[in-house]
Amino acid sequence: MPPDAGRATEQVARQSYGKLIAFLAARSRDVPAAEDALSDALASALRVWPERGVPANPEAWLLVAARRNLMQAARRRTVEANAQTTISVALEEAEEHMNEASNSVFPDERLKLLFACTHPAIDSSVHTALMLQTILGIEARTIARAFVVSAEAMSQRLVRAKVKIRDAGIPFTIPSRPALPGRLTAVLSAIYAAYGLGWDGLDGEEAHHSLAGEAIWLGRALLTVLPDEPEAIGLVSLMLYCEARRSARRDSAGRYVPLDEQDPAGWDATMIAEANALLRKAGSFNRFGPYQCQAAIQSVHAARRVSGTTDWQALTTLYAALLTMKPTLGARVAQAAVIGRALSPAEGLTLLDKVDPRAVIAYQPYWAVRAFLLARAGDDAAAADAYLTAIGLSDSPAVRDFLASRLEQVRQASPG
Structure with a gap:
């Protein structure tokens, strides 16, 4: 047959x-x-x-x-x-x-196409989306959800960018070495965004694992061109730290397992060792950047495989450094979660309260972290409301089930 x-x-x-x-x-x-x-x-x-x-x-x-x-x-x-x-x-x-x-x-010409997609002649706001669709074949509607825009608007942007590549005669070449550093930020951002989509796709096991693997391949390919660029090295290190934990993100029944509850014995020791070596190499250039900082954060988590504990104070220091370099919404929410563990839930919630409310209306991690900290602070009713919001914003059935179990816990703990 x-x-x-x-x-x-x-x-x-x-x-x-x-x-x-x-x-x-x-x-x-x-x-x-x-x-x-x-x-x-x-x-x-x-x-x-x-x-x-x-x-x-x-x-x-x-x-x-x-x-x-x-x-x-x-x-x-x-x-x-x-x-x-x-x-x-x-x-x-x-x-x-x-x-x-x-x-x-x-x-394999994908690295050349990656640099074409992130050419300065193309609007920088579409660089990452263009790479995701053209090089990795991700549909416009999926990209649109990640960028919180309509599928129609994203499709129009992508079409315009592709026509620009053709009509402007943008070359499909890796830029000369003097021009590479100026193009690097867009390329690294696009690769990391691809990995993020593969990482978040918890329920599309095979397809999303392949997407994450493609992003790592692109990162490694970039290192063949820029072997001494610390941020490129840091990005590959960061992706490998995360990928090392992939199999531990679910238990034997397929349920989602958060990082602090994962069994480190299930992490890939070989991958972690390579990530450690890359991070050390990146640090040897004495040019610390956001991807190296994020890799260092992941290295602290990875160290639990050996020490059995998490150094929350080190994480607090690293997140403070990250926010000075790249104050993204995700970094702010992650910092609040760490502060809530390292110091107190109240201090973590104070940081969350400083985030622009308009920015977090549809940002699921904010509501999940807020619910967790409220529950630790003993405000079960508010935690339940936050968990409901987080559940409603979750695309992953496995994550929704996990949050629903947390919601049930706070409801049982609430006097009402």
Whole structure:
């Protein structure tokens, strides 16, 4: 019985989407055309593979099909002769790569596409979203939820950015070394945002684990270009610390387990060791930045695997440093949670009260932390209200179930 064609197509699309788009777009200089060509190739696979069987190298099959789709689309368009020749030559080169070896290995151009997506000519507000869709294949509506905008608005922004890449002739190249530092912030932000989506997707195990893995791959690829850039090293360290805990985030029954209740024996010691080494290397350059600081925070948590305890005072110091460098809403809420544990729930709540109420209306971590601190302070009624809000804002069924169990605890403790 042949393999399930639908599942095989979905798997290769998830694993190879960015690599295929990057290879095609780097040669055609047209991201929307590359996306359309690959989309048609995937549709063809769903028609053909059930009849003929899944090919030995699905990625190669899709690249050849997408290349032909690009050629046909180019021929249908009325373009200048020299432009037609340019795209034809570029796409013939793509097919030659497919015929060079039986295993059809072709270059991974995602890092080049990443720098194209974060080019200064493109509005900086769309850099991360563009990378998430173009390189990782995340749908516009999913990105829109992460950025708290409508799916229609996000789709329009992404279309405009892709057209800008084509019409402005933005190069698909890794910038020269003198220009790299100025482009680095946008690239690191985009990679970390991708990892964050993979990390948060607790209930989409396979897909989100793959997304997190792709983000780590991009971080490692960046280190091959910038081996002595401490913030790039710090970002990879940060992602590895977090990834080391992935399997411990659920118990044997699949229930969500918060960090301070996880069994450190379930953390990946090898991954933690690599993260430790990278963090030490980053620190050797004496240029401390926010990604190194966040990695240092995670290293404190990781140390519980050896010491059995959490150094809350060290976390307090590190969060204070992080907020001087990058005062994001997430950092403020995390600092309040740490202060609430290290000092007192009241002091943690005081920090939460200083956050702009408009910024936290739909920010689930704020309400979860607030509920936790209120419960520790003995205000069970207010804690219950905060837990209800946090539950309503949670996308993950596992997290909702966890918060619901906490809600039930405070309700049972409340005299009312």
